[in-house]
Amino acid sequence: xxxxxxxxxxxxxxxxxxxxxxxxxxxxxxxxxxxxxxxxxxxxxxxxxxxxxxxxxxxxxxxxxxxxxxxxxxxxxxxxxxxxxxxxxxxxxxxxxxxxxxxxxxxxxxxxxxxxxxxxxxxxxxxxxxxxxxxxxxxxxxxxxxxxxxxxxxxxxxxxxxxxxxxxxxxxxxxxxxxxxxxxxxxxxxxxxxxxxxxxxxxxxxxxxxxxxxxxxxxxxxxxxxxxxxxxxxxxxxxxxxxxxxxxxxxxxxxxxxxxxxxxxxxxxxxxxxxxxxxxxxxxxxxxxxxxxxxxxxxxxxxxxxxxxxxxxxxxxxxxxxxxxxxxxxxxxxxxxxxxxxxxxxxxxxxxxxx
Numbered sequence: 001x002x003x004x005x006x007x008x009x010x011x012x013x014x015x016x017x018x019x020x021x022x023x024x025x026x027x028x029x030x031x032x033x034x035x036x037x038x039x040x041x042x043x044x045x046x047x048x049x050x051x052x053x054x055x056x057x058x059x060x061x062x063x064x065x066x067x068x069x070x071x072x073x074x075x076x077x078x079x080x081x082x083x084x085x086x087x088x089x090x091x092x093x094x095x096x097x098x099x100x101x102x103x104x105x106x107x108x109x110x111x112x113x114x115x116x117x118x119x120x121x122x123x124x125x126x127x128x129x130x131x132x133x134x135x136x137x138x139x140x141x142x143x144x145x146x147x148x149x150x151x152x153x154x155x156x157x158x159x160x161x162x163x164x165x166x167x168x169x170x171x172x173x174x175x176x177x178x179x180x181x182x183x184x185x186x187x188x189x190x191x192x193x194x195x196x197x198x199x200x201x202x203x204x205x206x207x208x209x210x211x212x213x214x215x216x217x218x219x220x221x222x223x224x225x226x227x228x229x230x231x232x233x234x235x236x237x238x239x240x241x242x243x244x245x246x247x248x249x250x251x252x253x254x255x256x257x258x259x260x261x262x263x264x265x266x267x268x269x270x271x272x273x274x275x276x277x278x279x280x281x282x283x284x285x286x287x288x289x290x291x292x293x294x295x296x297x298x299x300x301x302x303x304x305x306x307x308x309x310x311x312x313x314x315x316x317x318x319x320x321x322x323x324x325x326x327x328x329x330x331x332x333x334x335x336x337x338x339x340x341x342x343x344x345x346x347x348x349x350x351x352x353x354x355x
Contacts, residue, residue, distance in 0.1 A: 001085065003028075003113045006035040007060035009075035011067030017091040020102040021066045027109050036060065039074050050081040051172075060084055062112060062300070064105075068092015069219075073275045076176045080124055080297045087112065087300040096218060096314045099300060111302055118301045122215050123234045123255070125175040126293035128168030132156060133272060133280025133288075153280045168289055175274040176297055177216030179290045181261045182208040182241075184281060188268025191284075194238065195260040196253050203264060208241035211259045211290040215297075218311065220276075226250040231307060232344070234292065258291035304347065 006028045011017040021037075028035035036057035054060070064087045065075035072088040076097075079086035088098030089105060100108045111117045133153040154173035183190040189205045212221040217229035217237050226239035227250055234255035240248055253259060263270050263282045270282040282288065309328070311317070319325070329346040336345065 001061065001112060001115060001117075001119070003031075003033055003062045003109070005058055005060040005062075006033055007038045007054075007057050007063040007075075007078070007084070008035065009039050009063060009065040009067070009071055009078070010037060011071045011091060014067060014091050016102060017066035017071070017089075020089055020091065020105055021064075023102075023105045024064055024066075024109065027106050031113065034058065038063065038078055050078045050174075053078055054082040054084070062087065064089060064109075065098070066091055066102075068095055069097045070276065072097045073176050076297055076299075077174055077275070080174055080176070080293075080295045083298075085112070085119055085298045085300050094314055096310065097215070099302065104302075108300075108302055112300055116302075118304075120299045120301050120305060122176070122231055122297040122299060123213050124293040124295055124297055125179055125211065125213055125236070125290045126295075127154070127171040127173055127179065127288055127290055129171055129288045130168060130286050132169060133171065133282075135278075136269075136281050151277055151279060168287075173274060173279065174293050174295055175216075175290075176213065177219045177275045178210050178212035178221060179288075180208055180210050180220060180271075180273045180276075181282070181288070182271045182273065184269040184271045189244070190270050191264035191267030192270070193262040193264055194240075195262070195289075196238070196251065197257040198260075201251065202245065202247055204240055204243045204245055206240050206243035206245075209261055210237075210239040210241060211261070212237040212239065216275075218315075221250070227252065228311065231305075236291070255292050258289045260287055260289035262287035306346075 008021050008024055010021045025035050038053050038057055059082055061084050063075045063079040063084050065072045066089045069092060076086045089100055089102060090098035135153055154171040157170035157172040181192060191205050192209050193203045194201045210221045210224060214229040214231045214233050214235055217226060221237055221239040224239050224241045226237060229235060229237055236253040236257060236259050238259050239250045263284050263286050265284045267284050271278055272280045272282060272288060331346045333348055
């Protein structure tokens, strides 16, 4: 894809990120391409929506993020809402979602502009709710300690039909990683009824309920004991956090099965967060349903994704001391048999694999 307009999202507290972003700006100037900074935290103004940010920047077709996974998620949501591609430059500690390092910025931009990069699509989540989400008075001051302005509650999705409270109000919002329903008060558990495809699965008294995408399965859901789900799969991953119930397992639902969470009458208030950002607070009787969004996240890839290698490397997985050493991957150098040609396979090795 040729780059016609470049957007950058920069972690302003990291000098390395600022320097790498300047490299991208210089590259854009050398190629006669407009470059705009997105999602700038303005102390005297409220945060703008993804659509407003993209419109102000003239709708860039490539958004590059400079920071860790949190910065990437900010840029990815902007990209997904506007059909742009997203490229992450890792300046964080883990960088599981990012693609390149700071010394690869010019090389990566050249590859994208020359059509040598590929686009990988990922599933996203969106919401319907029994009412519009709201933020209680005083939450803004509490949450802004050490951070920028808090995003506003999601708006109602534009173009919806007549009011249909029974099916919920469609919210104009997406999540790349997860939607989290979490107790707001330390001394009050969240009482939550969880429905899958409209059928009650269980009523939980828990610290939180996580509804994640396969991309987000390696984030909060993983930390809470959930499974690693291949990002090439479309599915909805539901994981309870510290539930007071014998059934504390993750459920992996089909992509066409919505997961709805209802706040039960005896519950305390429940906070709703998307990709780690608080977007509203629920009262007893409220409900929110999470399901696959029509938008897709378009990730820039410079080489075939080695997801399991990245999983092993970034999470520092250790081998069993009782096991023998195993080769890093296995693929014979001979032609691929016809019945295996449809599979994702590692690249051809430089040397024959060990038997």
